[in-house]
Amino acid sequence: MKNITFNQLQLRLLALLFLLFTSAVFGYRYFVELPKLEQSISKLSERERDTLTFSIASVLDTLSRINFDYAVWTSSYDFIRLQDDDYIEENLVSNTFVSLEIDGIFYLDEHLKPVLVKGFHHIKQTDLNFLFYDFDKYPNNINMLPSATTETGAPKKVGFINTLYGPAMYSATQIRNSDMMGENRGFLIMIRLLAPAFVDALSKFTLAKVDYLPVPTGEVLSQLKSWEEKVTGAKVTPYCDILLPDSNNVPVSALRMTHSTGTIPPLVNEQSIIFIVLMSLFIYLVHRLVLICIIEPVTRLAADIKQRDNIEKYDPIDEHYTVKELALVSKNVNQLMATVKQQNDILAHQVNTDQLTQIMNRRGLINVLETYKALCIREKIGFVLVMADIDHFKQFNDTAGHLEGDVALIEVANTLNEQCKRSGDVCARYGGEEFTLLFREMSEDDLNTKLSAILQAMKDLNLAHPSSPTAKHITISMGAVIIRATDISGFDLSIDDVLRHADKSLYEAKDAGRGCFIIDNLVI
Ligand SMILES: Nc1nc2c(ncn2[C@@H]2O[C@H](COP(=O)(O)OP(=O)(O)OP(=O)(O)O)[C@@H](O)[C@H]2O)c(=O)[nH]1
Numbered sequence: 001m002k003n004i005t006f007n008q009l010q011l012r013l014l015a016l017l018f019l020l021f022t023s024a025v026f027g028y029r030y031f032v033e034l035p036k037l038e039q040s041i042s043k044l045s046e047r048e049r050d051t052l053t054f055s056i057a058s059v060l061d062t063l064s065r066i067n068f069d070y071a072v073w074t075s076s077y078d079f080i081r082l083q084d085d086d087y088i089e090e091n092l093v094s095n096t097f098v099s100l101e102i103d104g105i106f107y108l109d110e111h112l113k114p115v116l117v118k119g120f121h122h123i124k125q126t127d128l129n130f131l132f133y134d135f136d137k138y139p140n141n142i143n144m145l146p147s148a149t150t151e152t153g154a155p156k157k158v159g160f161i162n163t164l165y166g167p168a169m170y171s172a173t174q175i176r177n178s179d180m181m182g183e184n185r186g187f188l189i190m191i192r193l194l195a196p197a198f199v200d201a202l203s204k205f206t207l208a209k210v211d212y213l214p215v216p217t218g219e220v221l222s223q224l225k226s227w228e229e230k231v232t233g234a235k236v237t238p239y240c241d242i243l244l245p246d247s248n249n250v251p252v253s254a255l256r257m258t259h260s261t262g263t264i265p266p267l268v269n270e271q272s273i274i275f276i277v278l279m280s281l282f283i284y285l286v287h288r289l290v291l292i293c294i295i296e297p298v299t300r301l302a303a304d305i306k307q308r309d310n311i312e313k314y315d316p317i318d319e320h321y322t323v324k325e326l327a328l329v330s331k332n333v334n335q336l337m338a339t340v341k342q343q344n345d346i347l348a349h350q351v352n353t354d355q356l357t358q359i360m361n362r363r364g365l366i367n368v369l370e371t372y373k374a375l376c377i378r379e380k381i382g383f384v385l386v387m388a389d390i391d392h393f394k395q396f397n398d399t400a401g402h403l404e405g406d407v408a409l410i411e412v413a414n415t416l417n418e419q420c421k422r423s424g425d426v427c428a429r430y431g432g433e434e435f436t437l438l439f440r441e442m443s444e445d446d447l448n449t450k451l452s453a454i455l456q457a458m459k460d461l462n463l464a465h466p467s468s469p470t471a472k473h474i475t476i477s478m479g480a481v482i483i484r485a486t487d488i489s490g491f492d493l494s495i496d497d498v499l500r501h502a503d504k505s506l507y508e509a510k511d512a513g514r515g516c517f518i519i520d521n522l523v524i
Pocket residue numbers: 356389390391392393394395397401402403404405406409431432433510514
C-alpha cells in the first residue's frame with residue numbers, strides 16, 4: 001500500500017466524517033423529514049379546502065334560509081293569488097334588497113310563469129332586468145328549481161347561475177303556506193350576484209386568501225373540481241382552484257384559494273446551510289487541534305530522529321511533548337542513542353587500539369596523523385614524529401620465548417606511553433616491535449631532551465636482554481623528524497614522506513649502534 005502522511009490520513013478521515021454527517025443529515029431530511037412535512041402540508045391544505053367548501057355552503061345556506069322564510073310565509077302564499085300591492089310595498093322595497101343583501105327576487109306561479117320579478121342591485125342601488133327565469137328561452141335553467149313539488153313541506157334548491165349581470169348564487173323554494181300544507185303555488189327565487197363581498201366573506205371564514213379566477217377552459221377546466229367535491233391526498237400546491245358550477249354542471253365562476261403553506265421546504269434550507277457551516281468549522285477546529293497537538297509534534301519528532309540518523313549526531317532530542325506517548329518515544333530514542341553512542345565509542349576504541357599493548361594501533365595513528373597534517377597546513381602548527389624500534393628483539397624472542405617477548409612489548413609500550421602526557425601527544429604501536437610517537441610543535445632542543453628522557457626511562461625499566469650484543473637490558477632506537485609549517489600556499493603534506501623520513505633516521509640510529517636517536521629536520 002502507498003505510504004501516506006499523518007496529515008493526509010487525518011484529512012481523509014475528516015473528509016469521510018464530513019461526508020458521513022452531511023449524507024446522514026440530508027438523507028434524514030430527504031427520506032424522513034420532507035415526506036412527513038409533505039403529508040402535514042397536504043393535510044393542512046385539505047382542511048383549508050374543506051373550510052372553503054363549508055364557507056361556501058354557509059353563505060348559500062344563509063341565502064336559502066331567507067328564501068325559505070319568504071317562500072313558506074302565508075302572505076307570500078296569498079300574494080301569488082291576490083297579487084296585492086300592499087304586499088309589494090311592504091316587502092319588496094329597495095331596503096328589503098339591501099337588508100337581505102340580495103339582487104333579485106322572483107315569484108313564479110305553479111306554471112312557472114312570473115307573477116312578480118324584481119331586480120335591484122343592493123350595493124349599486126340600480127334596477128336590474130334578469131331573464132334567467134324565462135324558461136322558454138333558457139330551458140336548461142329549469143334545473144335550478146327543486147326537482148319535485150311535494151304535498152307537504154317546501155323543497156328547495158341552492159346553487160350558482162349565470163345571469164346577464166354575471167355569475168350569481170341563487171336559492172329557489174317551493175311556495176307553501178306557513179304550515180307547509182296547501183296547494184303548490186309555484187316558486188320563490190332569490191338571487192345574489194357574486195360580488196367582492198362574497199370572496200371577502202370566504203377569506204374571513206377560511207383565514208386564507210380567496211379570489212375570483214377567470215373560468216378556465218379546455219384541459220385546465222377538466223382538471224378542476226366542483227366546490228362540493230371532497231378531495232383527499234392531493235399534491236401540495238400553493239393554490240387550490242375550484243369551480244362554481246350551475247345546476248347543469250356548467251361552470252359559472254372559479255375561485256382560487258391561496259394555501260397558508262403551499263410549498264414543501266427545499267432540501268437545502270437555511271438550517272442545513274448553517275449545519276454545514278458549523279460542521280465545517282468544527283471539522284476545521286478538529287483538524288487544527290490534531291495538527292497542533294499530534295501531527296506537528298510527531299513530524300518534529302520524526303525530523304529530529306532523522307537528523308540524528310543523517311549526520312550521526314548523538315545530542316539528545318527534545319523530550320518536551322504535551323502528548324505523553326510522544327514524550328515517552330523521545331525519551332526512549334534518547335536512551336537508545338546513548339546506548340548506540342556508547343557502543344560506537346567502544347567499537348571505535350577497539351578499532352583504533354592494539355589488542356596486546358592497549359595503546360593506539362596503526363589505524364588510529366594514521367587518523368591522528370591526518371588531523372596533525374590538516375592543522376599543519378591550515379593552522380601552521382608543526383609537529384614531531386618519532387619511530388621507535390626495540391633493538392635485537394628477535395634474539396630476545398629466541399632466547400626468552402615469544403610469551404616473554406609479548407610481556408616485554410607491553411612494558412615498552414607502557415614506558416613510551418607514559419612519556420606522552422601532554423594533550424595531543426600520541427603513543428601508538430606501528431607494528432611488531434616498532435612504535436610511533438607524535439608530539440605537538442617542539443624545538444630541536446626540547447625534542448633532544450624528550451628523546452633522552454625516553455632512553456633513560458627504558459634504562460630505568462631495566463628489562464634484562466642477555467642475548468643482546470649491544471646492552472644488558474632492552475633498548476630502543478629512535479628516528480625523529482620535526483615538521484615545521486611553511487607559508488607556501490597550496491602545499492600538500494605527504495604522510496608517507498613523513499614516515500619515510502622518520503624511518504630513515506631510525507635506520508641511522510640503528511647504524512649508529514642502537515639505543516640512541518637521530519633527529520631529522522623537515523621543513524615543509
Ligand atoms: N613476542 C613478540 N614478538 C614480536 C611481535 N611482533 C614482532 N615480533 C618479533 O620482533 C622481531 C623483530 O626482529 P627484526 O625485525 O629482525 O629486528 P631485531 O631483531 O629487533 O633487530 P634490530 O631491529 O635490527 O635491532 C621478530 O623476531 C618478530 O617475531 C610480537 O607481537 N610479539
